[in-house]
Amino acid sequence: MTKTIYSYANGEYLLTDKVSINVSQDMLGTFRGYRIFTACRTLNNGNVFHLDNHIERLFYSAKIINMQLPHNPTALKEIILRLVKKNVAAGDILLQIMYSGGAPTPGTLAPKGPAHLYILSFPLTIPSDKWYQNGITLASFVYQRQWPEVKLLNYVGGVVASQTVVKNYKADDALFVSPLDNQTILEGTTFSIFCVNQDGHLLTPPLDGRILDGITRKILIDLAQSNNLQLSETTITLNMLAEMKELFFVSSTKNIVPIVRVDRQLIGDGKPGQLTNHMGKLLNSYQKSYADN
DSSP: OOOOOOOEEEEEEEGGGGGOOOGGHHHHTTTTEEEEEEEEEEETTOOOOTTTHHHEEEEEEEHHHHHHSSSSHHHHHHHHHHHHHHHHGSSEEHHHHEEEOOOOOOTSBBBBBEEEEEEEEEEEEOOOOOHHOOOOEEEEEOOOOOTTTTTTTTOHHHHHHHHHHHHHTOOOOEEEETTSSSEEEESSSSSSSEOOOOOOEEOOOOSSSSOOOOOHHHHHHHHHHTTTTEEEEOOOOOGGGGGEEEEEEEEEETTEEEEETTTTEEEETOOOOOOHHHHHHHHHHHHHHHHHO
């Protein structure tokens, strides 16, 4: 039986498959790419996982690219929670929250008014158990996202990588590497990267203006520190992977996924590592306690 799921489109709640965008009224978003978004999930009692952080990042992104929003954070949160309540019978859902640029002032690229809000709801789908049990493989791709600290809708790099290096290496996803040196690891197509060195310390790329400040990335850093695990935000290169014991990625919708190979480089013994599994359990436990609140 198909689940009935509602979304939100520029002031109206309606079924997800009925959502459409009036292109003529959204030329800045549709033709010029002037859009920001965030993706978040609900937990088993309808709580949106770290909703306030997702909203905060949206408003930060808007400020960076000078986008005028039609809501304040409180009003946006009310819209989202109302939508979640409409979908309570659908189980866990994925929310794709987007502000799109709207129409320009004639003859210019300046917005005529505030951005338009769209929130697309979908059933939450998680990767196969094999991803967590056996790990996945990544292919490196030389690319840095435009305005990396902003969650823009420009995912051209990820789309191209999926059709090129991912296919060439028969990988599951792509890993972005800095075009400045073709070596420095930045982030994945939709996720943040962590690794474990020979001393058993966690490492993750720093917030130096070249990667997104991932919400689940920050949660994981806090979990590591609160559990007395050594963690450093530092530069990681492709050449360093040969010496790493473990590698994994983290995202809001997939949690922690082990990575066992990058290109042709095997990570550790080619199996999900002990600390990766431990961090996965810590995050799962944290989410359970979050949902129970």
